[in-house]
Amino acid sequence: MKVGVVVFPGSNCDLDVVHVVQDVLGWSTRILWHTETNLVGLDLVVLPGGFSYGDYLRPGALASYSPIMAAIKDFASKGGLVLGICNGFQILLEAGMLQGALMQNRQIRFVCKPTWVRVDSTRSFLTASAYKGQVLSLPIAHHSGSYYVTKEALKGMNDSGRILFRYVSPDGAQDDAFNPNGSIEAIAGVSNEEGNVVGLMPHPERAAERLLGSEDGLVLFRGVLSWISQAS
């Protein structure tokens, strides 16, 4: 398994992803500066969290014009796997690779805490090893994580299994008290139609070792293996 981890000016979760992919999962990694355009040989490209370009204009807006983004669009169109975590999710939305937008949290404050998310669709590479209804403990850390999409688009996304994760209570119930940012339908992560481009606000890479309180993120990373073995 070969994973590229993109570094934009202002990324700050890049080395966390590299650590989990390399040291926990034992896969090989390549760090990609945002001006690179060669993605040959990679199975998965990760856009990590952080504050690319200082969140200037809108989170993810400037990074979506980085030279590597055209290469990533091409990579995804050929079936390559693309994962955006937190700021990486914001970049994928701004680049038009996923549907919807992320607004400021409804309470305006930056929120950094553990959350529970329920897997609502397994039709993506990130959820391919999970089961529908599975509740995972994953942390969030963001200021603009309130997911929004029009009602019409939302219906299409629900119908085609593109809503992958929702914030829920620890026992898996949808309850506004457990929606940390005011996301529409408590959505925490989505995919494209094909399931090979995924974005989510929670950080699976911060929940990949028992020492850090949760290993639930590994269920998601291992989905990459299931997806690739199913495809071949």
Add this chain to the structure above:
Amino acid sequence: MKLFYNITPKPDLHDPQGEALQRILDRIGVLGVSRVHVGKMVVLEIEGDLLEAERKERFEELGKTFFSNPLLEDVECRVESEEP
């Protein structure tokens, strides 16, 4: 010549910044404010004029495709000439 892009959140969307400002206005006794919208402004100083339709359209398009997110925001583009 200057181009002003006035970017505001869509009125039917939740605007937490506007709501926070409204609460403060209430607190300091500013009466009669029914709603506050917080947006941003981008100013471009450009060379030459916008008489050529294609160039004008390109700058107007920029407001919708780059300076604002059409799903969340409305944008108005205004030109201010240096010459009266």
